[in-house]
Amino acid sequence: MSEFSAYFESWESKIGAFIDYHWPSAFQGPSLPGQKGGTTATSSPMEALPFAVKDNIAVQGFGLTCGSALLSQFRPSYTATAVQRLIDAGAVPIGKTNLDEFGMGSSCDTSAIKVTNNPWDLHRVPGGSSGGSAAAVAAGLVPFALGTDTGGSVRQPAMFCGVVGLKPTYGAVSRYGLVAYASSLETIGVLADTVSRARDVFAVIRGPDPMDQTSRSVPPWAPSLTAGDFSSTPRRRIGVLSPEAVERAVAHAVAQSNQTILRSATLEPEVDRAFRRTQDELRALGHELVEVDVPTLRYGVPAYYTIATAEASANLARFDGIRYGRRPEYAENPDDLVTQVRSQGFGPEVQLRILLGTFVLRSGFQDRYYLRAQRIRGAIQRDFERLLGVGPLQDAEAGESGDHRRVDCILMPVFPRRAFGRDEEGLSPFAQKAADLYTCGANLAGLPALALPVGVEEGLPVGVQLVGAAFSEGLLLDLAQEYEAAHPIQRPSLFKSYWG
Amino acid sequence: MLVDDLKVTARLAHIDLDEASLGAALPAFEQMLDYFAAMMAADEDGALREPTVSTSVVGYCMGPQALRSDVVNNQISENNTAHNNPSNNNPNSKANSNLNNPNSNNPATNFTLQNSLLNSAPDVNGRFIVVPNVL
Amino acid sequence: MYTSYIGLEVHIHLLTKTKAFCACPAAFGDEPNTHICPVCLGHPGVLPSLNQEALRMGLLVARALDCTIPERTWFERKQYFYPDMPKNYQISQFASPLGSNGGMEISIGGRTKRIRIRECHLEEDAGKMIHAGNVTLLDYNRAGMALLEIVTEPDMETGEEAELFIQQLRRTVRYLGVCDGNMEEGSLRADANVSINLPGAGLGKKVEIKNLNSSRFVRLGLDYEIQRQTELLDEGKTVVQETRLWNENRDQTESMRTKENAHDYRFFPEPDLPVLELRPEYLRSIDTAMVELPFARAQRLKDRYGLTESQADFLCEERALADYFEQAVSEAERRGLERNEGAQRITAWITSDIKRIWNRQGLSLFDLAEFRLTPLRLAELVLLVARGKISGKNAKQVLELVVTEDRDPATIMVERDWEMIIDPAHLRAVVDRVCEQHHGVLQSAQGAAKNGDTKRRASLEAYLVGQAVAHTQGKGEPTTLKRLIEQKVDEA
Numbered sequence A: 001m002s003e004f005s006a007y008f009e010s011w012e013s014k015i016g017a018f019i020d021y022h023w024p025s026a027f028q029g030p031s032l033p034g035q036k037g038g039t040t041a042t043s044s045p046m047e048a049l050p051f052a053v054k055d056n057i058a059v060q061g062f063g064l065t066c067g068s069a070l071l072s073q074f075r076p077s078y079t080a081t082a083v084q085r086l087i088d089a090g091a092v093p094i095g096k097t098n099l100d101e102f103g104m105g106s107s108c109d110t111s112a113i114k115v116t117n118n119p120w121d122l123h124r125v126p127g128g129s130s131g132g133s134a135a136a137v138a139a140g141l142v143p144f145a146l147g148t149d150t151g152g153s154v155r156q157p158a159m160f161c162g163v164v165g166l167k168p169t170y171g172a173v174s175r176y177g178l179v180a181y182a183s184s185l186e187t188i189g190v191l192a193d194t195v196s197r198a199r200d201v202f203a204v205i206r207g208p209d210p211m212d213q214t215s216r217s218v219p220p221w222a223p224s225l226t227a228g229d230f231s232s233t234p235r236r237r238i239g240v241l242s243p244e245a246v247e248r249a250v251a252h253a254v255a256q257s258n259q260t261i262l263r264s265a266t267l268e269p270e271v272d273r274a275f276r277r278t279q280d281e282l283r284a285l286g287h288e289l290v291e292v293d294v295p296t297l298r299y300g301v302p303a304y305y306t307i308a309t310a311e312a313s314a315n316l317a318r319f320d321g322i323r324y325g326r327r328p329e330y331a332e333n334p335d336d337l338v339t340q341v342r343s344q345g346f347g348p349e350v351q352l353r354i355l356l357g358t359f360v361l362r363s364g365f366q367d368r369y370y371l372r373a374q375r376i377r378g379a380i381q382r383d384f385e386r387l388l389g390v391g392p393l394q395d396a397e398a399g400e401s402g403d404h405r406r407v408d409c410i411l412m413p414v415f416p417r418r419a420f421g422r423d424e425e426g427l428s429p430f431a432q433k434a435a436d437l438y439t440c441g442a443n444l445a446g447l448p449a450l451a452l453p454v455g456v457e458e459g460l461p462v463g464v465q466l467v468g469a470a471f472s473e474g475l476l477l478d479l480a481q482e483y484e485a486a487h488p489i490q491r492p493s494l495f496k497s498y499w500g
Numbered sequence B: 001m002l003v004d005d006l007k008v009t010a011r012l013a014h015i016d017l018d019e020a021s022l023g024a025a026l027p028a029f030e031q032m033l034d035y036f037a038a039m040m041a042a043d044e045d046g047a048l049r050e051p052t053v054s055t056s057v058v059g060y061c062m063g064p065q066a067l068r069s070d071v072v073n074n075q076i077s078e079n080n081t082a083h084n085n086p087s088n089n090n091p092n093s094k095a096n097s098n099l100n101n102p103n104s105n106n107p108a109t110n111f112t113l114q115n116s117l118l119n120s121a122p123d124v125n126g127r128f129i130v131v132p133n134v135l
Numbered sequence C: 001m002y003t004s005y006i007g008l009e010v011h012i013h014l015l016t017k018t019k020a021f022c023a024c025p026a027a028f029g030d031e032p033n034t035h036i037c038p039v040c041l042g043h044p045g046v047l048p049s050l051n052q053e054a055l056r057m058g059l060l061v062a063r064a065l066d067c068t069i070p071e072r073t074w075f076e077r078k079q080y081f082y083p084d085m086p087k088n089y090q091i092s093q094f095a096s097p098l099g100s101n102g103g104m105e106i107s108i109g110g111r112t113k114r115i116r117i118r119e120c121h122l123e124e125d126a127g128k129m130i131h132a133g134n135v136t137l138l139d140y141n142r143a144g145m146a147l148l149e150i151v152t153e154p155d156m157e158t159g160e161e162a163e164l165f166i167q168q169l170r171r172t173v174r175y176l177g178v179c180d181g182n183m184e185e186g187s188l189r190a191d192a193n194v195s196i197n198l199p200g201a202g203l204g205k206k207v208e209i210k211n212l213n214s215s216r217f218v219r220l221g222l223d224y225e226i227q228r229q230t231e232l233l234d235e236g237k238t239v240v241q242e243t244r245l246w247n248e249n250r251d252q253t254e255s256m257r258t259k260e261n262a263h264d265y266r267f268f269p270e271p272d273l274p275v276l277e278l279r280p281e282y283l284r285s286i287d288t289a290m291v292e293l294p295f296a297r298a299q300r301l302k303d304r305y306g307l308t309e310s311q312a313d314f315l316c317e318e319r320a321l322a323d324y325f326e327q328a329v330s331e332a333e334r335r336g337l338e339r340n341e342g343a344q345r346i347t348a349w350i351t352s353d354i355k356r357i358w359n360r361q362g363l364s365l366f367d368l369a370e371f372r373l374t375p376l377r378l379a380e381l382v383l384l385v386a387r388g389k390i391s392g393k394n395a396k397q398v399l400e401l402v403v404t405e406d407r408d409p410a411t412i413m414v415e416r417d418w419e420m421i422i423d424p425a426h427l428r429a430v431v432d433r434v435c436e437q438h439h440g441v442l443q444s445a446q447g448a449a450k451n452g453d454t455k456r457r458a459s460l461e462a463y464l465v466g467q468a469v470a471h472t473q474g475k476g477e478p479t480t481l482k483r484l485i486e487q488k489v490d491e492a
Helices: A002-015 A081-088 A131-138 A155-161 A193-206 A243-253 A268-286 A293-319 A334-345 A348-361 A367-388 A431-440 A438-444 A472-484 B002-012 B019-044 B112-119 C052-064 C159-176 C215-236 C278-287 C294-305 C309-315 C320-336 C340-362 C365-370 C375-386 C391-407 C409-415 C424-437 C439-451 C454-471 C480-492
Strands: A018-021 A052-054 A094-097 A146-149 A164-165 A188-191 A238-240 A290-292 A411-413 A451-455 A462-468 B128-133 C002-011 C074-079 C089-092 C098-107 C111-124 C128-131 C135-139 C146-152 C188-197 C206-214 C243-247 C254-255 C275-277
Touching: A018 A131, A052 A290, A052 A348, A081 A094, A081 A146, A081 A193, A131 A146, A131 A155, A131 A188, A146 A193, A146 C215, A146 C320, A146 C391, A155 A188, A155 A451, A155 A462, A155 C089, A164 A193, A164 A472, A188 A193, A188 C206, A193 A472, A193 C340, A238 A243, A243 A293, A243 A431, A268 A290, A268 A411, A268 A451, A268 A472, A268 C409, A290 C320, A293 A367, A293 A431, A293 B019, A293 C074, A334 B128, A348 A367, A348 B002, A348 B019, A367 A411, A367 A438, A367 A462, A411 A472, A431 A438, A431 B019, A438 B128, A462 A472, A462 C409, B128 C409, C002 C159, C002 C215, C052 C098, C052 C111, C052 C146, C052 C159, C052 C278, C089 C111, C098 C159, C098 C188, C098 C294, C159 C188, C159 C294, C188 C215, C206 C215, C215 C243, C215 C254, C294 C309, C294 C340, C294 C480, C309 C320, C309 C340, C320 C340, C320 C365, C320 C375, C340 C375, C340 C391, C375 C391, C375 C409, C391 C409, C424 C439, C424 C454, C439 C454, C439 C480, C454 C480
Parallel strands: A052 A094, A052 A146, A238 A290, A238 A411, C206 C243
Antiparallel strands: A018 A094, A146 A188, A164 A188, A164 A451, A411 A462, A451 A462, B128 C135, C002 C146, C002 C188, C074 C089, C098 C111, C111 C146, C128 C135, C188 C206, C243 C254
C-alpha cells in the first residue's frame, strides 16, 4: 500500500484531480481483480476495485460540491443508484473528483473548488466537465471513474487525457443521484483505463431504476455486452462523418462574420492526422468505411445550448440556500436571501447559462428559441436513425432515400483540438462551446458514444468517437476493444498500472 | 433593448446583477443569443422535413402500469439493492445531532433520514426550517 | 342590469397513501418535517417518481366530470420562486391535462344546469409556511402531496350556483373515494373569479377571490363581490382587474396589500417523467372503478322510489347513506312491502330517529359499516311496523335497543313481549267480551249510528276500542280492533 500511496500522492499533488478522497483503512492496497482474500476468478470483476466519482454524483459519506461555492459544505443523505450498484458489486468509492461547476464547461477550470491539471502536460487542462475523473484514470490513480456527459463531458476529457470514455444510451443508466444540469441530455458515463474495464463497469451500472422513471431496461435485441473473441465478431460497416462536410454545413448555416463558429468544425492538424490514420487502421482490420453526413448537425450546438440552458435554469432553481447550501449572514426577506445565495454562490459561467436558459423559456421567446430547438433536435434524431436504424439491428439494408445504406456505427472526431492550455494558450468559453459540435449530437439524439484513444501527437493524446444506435454499447465496445488490441493505449510517462 | 431583457431575466432567475455586473454579463449573453439565432435558418432548411412537437426526450412513452405503486417507504434509498443506509461511518456528518427524535410513531424509521435532511438546513428552529419573514 | 360570469378553480387533495412523486406518507397533522425525503425536499440529484394511484384517481375524476381524456398526457414545470416550493418549480400539467371539456350538472331552482369544466390536471402541493414574528417557519410535510386542480368555465351566475357546484363536486369526489372534501382542513380549496358586464357584451374585468374556506363563504364572497362591482359600474367607474381576499370577519372582499405581479411561469415539459400513454385497456380499468355519481343517483332515487327532491338530495349526501337506504328498501321489498311505501317509511326513520342516533354517537357516515342497525335490520323493523306487529312507540324503543344490544328487532320485540296481537279470531273474541261487558255503550253507539250521529258514534266506538286495547295489555292491534267494533255496531 505504501508504494501505491507514494505513487498516488505524487501524482495527485501535481494534477489535483480529487476534491476529496480517503482510502478506507480496511483497504489492503490496490487489489488485482480476483486476488482479494482468496476469491476465485468467478468473483465479480468489480471486486475490491477502487473508483472515483465525479463530484456532482451523490455518494453518502462524501461531500457533493458540484464544483460550486454554493455547495462547498453540503453532504448528501443518500447515494446515487449507479454508485450503489458498483458498491454492491464489490467496488469501493475512494474519492470525489473535480469538475466544471455544475458540469458546465469543457476545461474543468470553472470549478470554484480547485484546479486540475492534465497528467500529460500540467500546464494544460484535463478537459471538462469530467476533468478530475479523466485525470485520475489517466494517471493510474484509479482504474475507472464515473463522470457525466451532457454535451460531451465524458468524451472530451477522455480524449484530452488519453483514456476510454463511454457515454451510454440515454436512460440506460439511472440518473438518480446525478445533480441535474440538463435532464433530457445527460447520462452518467464511464472513464476507464481499458475498453474491457469500461465494459465491466457499464454492465454493472446499467439497468432500470424505479427512482428514475426515464431509465429503461435493455431491449432483448440489443447487442450483447459479453466480449466475444475478435475473430468471430462481424466486420462492420462504419460511417465516417467527415469534418470537411461538417465545416461546409456550418458555414452554410451561420452568419459568415463569426470566425469562431466558422472554424469550430476545423480539426487541428494533429487531430486531423490521427483521424485519418484511424480510418486506415480500421480498414486494415477488415471493416468497411463509407462517408456519411448528418446535415442537421450544423444546428447542433445552438440547439444543444438552448435546450441545455433552459433545463439548467429550472434544475438549478432549487439552489436557494433555504434547505441546504451556503447562506449569507443577513437577508431582509426570502427574495433577498435567495438572490444573495445565488449571486454569490454561482460562478459566472453558471450564471450565464441560467440567464440564457431563463430567457429562452420566457413567454414571448419560447417559440423562437426553445420550441425551435426541440424541432431541430427531433430532426437530428431522425438523421441519426436513418443512418443507424432503430430497433432490432438488421443487416444493412436500403435506406429510404436509396442512396445510402445503413451503417453499424459512425466514426467522428471528439473535439477539434487536443488539450488546450490556459490564458493565451487557452480557448475562449465561446470557442469551447462552439467546439461541442461533434459531441452534442449523441446527447441530442440520446445515443451511446465511445471515445477511444488512438495515439499521441506531439506529446498530447488524440481520440476518436464511435456513435451507435440506441443500446448498441456492446457493438461499440467490441469494435473499440478490437482496435485497442491492435493499437494499445499509450500512457503518460510515470504512469504505472496497479490493476490488471 | 437587450440589457433590459437581461435585467428582467436576471430578476426572474433571482440572480442579482447591478449595473456593473449587467455590463459584464451582457457581451457573453448577446454572443450566445446571436449564435442561437442561427437556428432560424432551420425553418427554410429542407433538412428539417417533418416538423414535430417534441414533448419528451427521445419520444419515450410508457403505459401507466409501470409507475410507482402507492406504498409508503421511508428508507433512504430504494436503489433496488440489499444495502440500504450503506455507510453511516462518516466522521464529518452531523447526522447524529440533537434532532434525533426518539418519540417517533413510526418505529421503523426513527426519523434518521429526516433529521439528517434537517441538519443540512442552514437555519432551523425545532423541526421547522427558518427563513426571514415573507412579506 | 348586468350578467355575472363566475368561474371556480378548485384544488382537491387526493387520498393517496404516498405523495405524488415520492414514497413519503401523504398524511396530515404529524410533527413538522417528518414526512420528508430528499425528493420532496428538492435536494440535489433527486428525481420525481410518479404515483400510479394519483394518476388513477385523477382520471376517475376526469371521467366523472365527463372530460375528454387525451391519448397521451405529460407533466410540465411551472416555474416560480417561493420558500414553500422546494424546487422553485411545481410539477404540474399544462399542454395536455388529464381531462378537458367536461361538465357537471347542478340542480338549481328545480331545473338542471350544466357547468362546463375547462380542464382538470394533476400537480404537487407546496409546503406550509407559518409566520412567526420576523421569521417564517417552513414545514415540508405537505410538499409533494398529490393535488387535482379543476377549472370551470365562467358558467355560474350567482353565489348560490357556485355554492351548489362546490357541494356537488364535494359529494362527487367523496363518492369516488378520492378526496374527503373537507374545506376546513384544506383538502378541498376553492378560488373564485367573477366579472360582470352588460348582457351580450362579453366577459367583464375579472376579479379573483381567495381565502374562501367554506362553500358558504364562496356564496357570500361572490354575492358581495358582484354587488361591489355592480355599484362601481353603476357609478360609471371601472372594475380593477386584481386579486382580492375574502375577509370572513368583516364579510367583505379586500384588495391585497401587496401587488401580485403577473408571473411568467415559463412552462416546459417535465423531462424527468415519461410521457404517459393512456390506452383504451387502461382507461377501461379506470371505468370499472366508476360509481353512480350523486346527481345521477338522486335523479334515479326520485324516479325509482317516488322520493321528493329534498328527500333524494338528503339521502345522496353520502354514497354510504344512499347505499344504506337502497339496501334497506330492497330488503323490505323482498319481504313483501310495496317499494314506494317502504321508501317513505325508511326515509322517515332515517331523517328522524336514526339521524338523531348518529349525531349523538358522533358517527361519521364513513363508519356506516360499523352501525349496528344494518339495512337488513331496519327493513325488518319497518316491516313489523307496516304489518302492525308492533306499535310506533315500541318500534322507536326497539330501534334504540338494536343499537345498544346489537340484536335483531324481531328478537327484541318477542323478548320484551311487545308483539301486537293481530290474529282476527283472537281479536274478535276480545271485542265480543268487551261489547258484552260494556253492552250499554254498544247499544248507545248502535243507536247513534241509526240516528246518523257520526260524531257520537265515533266517540263511543273510541271508548270501546280503548277498552279492547286495555283488555289486551296494549297489544291488541288498534286498527283491526276499531274495524271489528265498527262491524259490531253495524250489526245491529
